[in-house]
Amino acid sequence: MKDEKRDILLLSPEEIKQFLESNKEKSFRASQVYEWLWKKHCRSFEEMTNISKSLRDLLSENFFIQSLKPATVQVSKDTTIKIAFRLFDGALIEGVLIPSEDRATACISSQVGCNLGCEFCATGKLGLKRNLSVGEIYHQVVELMLLAKGKYNLSLTNIVFMGMGEPLLNYNNVLKAIEMISSDKGLGMSPQRITLSTVGLPKMIKKLADDSIKFHLAISLHSANELKRSEFMPVNDTNSLQALKEALIYFNKKTGERITFEYLLLNGINDSIPDAKELAEYCKSFPVKINLIEYNSTGNPKFNKSTSKNTDAFFSFLKSRNLIVNIRRSRGQDIDAACGQLAAKK
Ligand code: SF4
Incomplete structure (x- = not known):
């Protein structure tokens, strides 16, 4: 048995x-x-x-051997592919392949569901069922790597832990999977091609620094104002921006690594110039890169995509403060594969 x-x-x-x-x-x-x-x-x-x-x-x-079976495969008109994987216990998770001309990125999950309840996120509505095992994480990468080769003749060049779940709440399995993905005994990918994205748990970020990780760290920040962030990211009540800042200073001192901030632009919520000012102020303590992300609807009427006027003004303000900033256009919206939309609906 x-x-x-x-x-x-x-x-x-x-x-x-x-x-x-x-x-x-x-x-x-x-x-x-x-x-x-x-x-x-x-x-x-x-x-x-x-x-x-x-x-x-x-x-x-x-x-x-804990492997996964693709349950459904959806291809977007922009060539992004979302796969729902069936796990041995019947649970479903999702992974996304984002191809471009010369590279392919795999966005993978670390948990079945998530219990952090960020209001703008479809996964957050599922609650947490369980952590993924090392094999389940590793095999998502394998499946997406084979798909990239088979469907688009592309090598898998990047991996982002931005799918379902909070990777730092499945710390040991995620780190062991990354170790094997980057080991010559496994897939042999450079850790510099791997990004772990987290809501920002200060204690665990210090642990990443102490463990001298070689992969990149991205923080889903979405607001640099304590009250505002707590309103739509309940995790901020117990993991404040102030504590996060201290952990990031520690992380940067120990690893020398730049930090990436992911910032979803939400219409009328966090996309004003005063919001941009607070963000610029928050970025003063360490080297950062900011990715401004277009929001994709998850059915909650409270959250809408920022207007192009506000997006441009926000971007220009950060640029004027000499910050490194990019605007990330969404991929795979028509198949609910974009940021925050993964919910294994099918
Ligand atoms: S954004 Fe990430 S941490 Fe927040 S609910 Fe969604 S999966 Fe969980």
């Missing part, structure tokens, strides 16, 4: 070796098994063709 079996992707090479030795199997097989799991990303023990049938049976009697 699966419940009694263990997730083999949680085992280190040494642990696989010990398992083989204790079952009177040759220990050199451990590196072959490990290679099948992480480098050749097999989905079942049957695929391990250079391993004897008896060893494959032994492995499948004791372990399972």
Whole structure:
């Protein structure tokens, strides 16, 4: 029974070796098994063709491989693809492939749902069902990588943890998955191509700094005003902007890394010049890059996309303060694949 079996992707090479030795199997097989799991990303023990049938049976009697099955695939008119993945327990998560001329970005999930309840976000309405395992995170990347190659003949160049869930609330699994995505024993991608996006949990950001991470950090800021941010991001009540600023100063001092702020422009809520002034002020303590993001409706009438006039004025104000700022146009809106829209509706 699966419940009694263990997730083999949680085992280190040494642990696989010990398992083989204790079952009177040759220990050199451990590196072959490990290679099948992480480098050749097999989905079942049957695929391990250079391993004897008896060893494959032994492995499948004791372990399972946590892979995902694509449940639905939606292709946007702008070529963005959203996949809903069915997990072993029936839960659904979503991942998005965003191709462009010469690169492809995978936006992946870290949890089934999310319990932080940001009001503008469709995922926040689902509540949290559970954390994703290392294998479930890793296999989303594998599936999107194969899709990028098969459908658009593109290599996967970037990964962003901006799908469903708050990655820092699934810290160990997310970091282990990133380790394998960037390891030569796994997908061998540069950590500089990976961005973890968080609402900004000060304690966990300090932990990232102490763990000397090599990937990029992005903060979903959306307002630099304490009261305003708390109104639509309840997480701000217990993780204030002030505490976040202190954590980011610590992070920057320890890693030397620039911080990216993601800022959804919401009409009449956070898109005025006084809002831009507060944001510029907040950015004074560390080097930053600001991404202004076009909002996509999630059905809540309170939130609407900022007008082009306000967006341009906001952008120009930040530029006049010598800040690095980009406007990010949405992709995949017609299939609900854009920022904040992932909710596994299908
Ligand atoms: S924006 Fe992120 S943290 Fe907030 S509810 Fe949505 S998934 Fe959760």
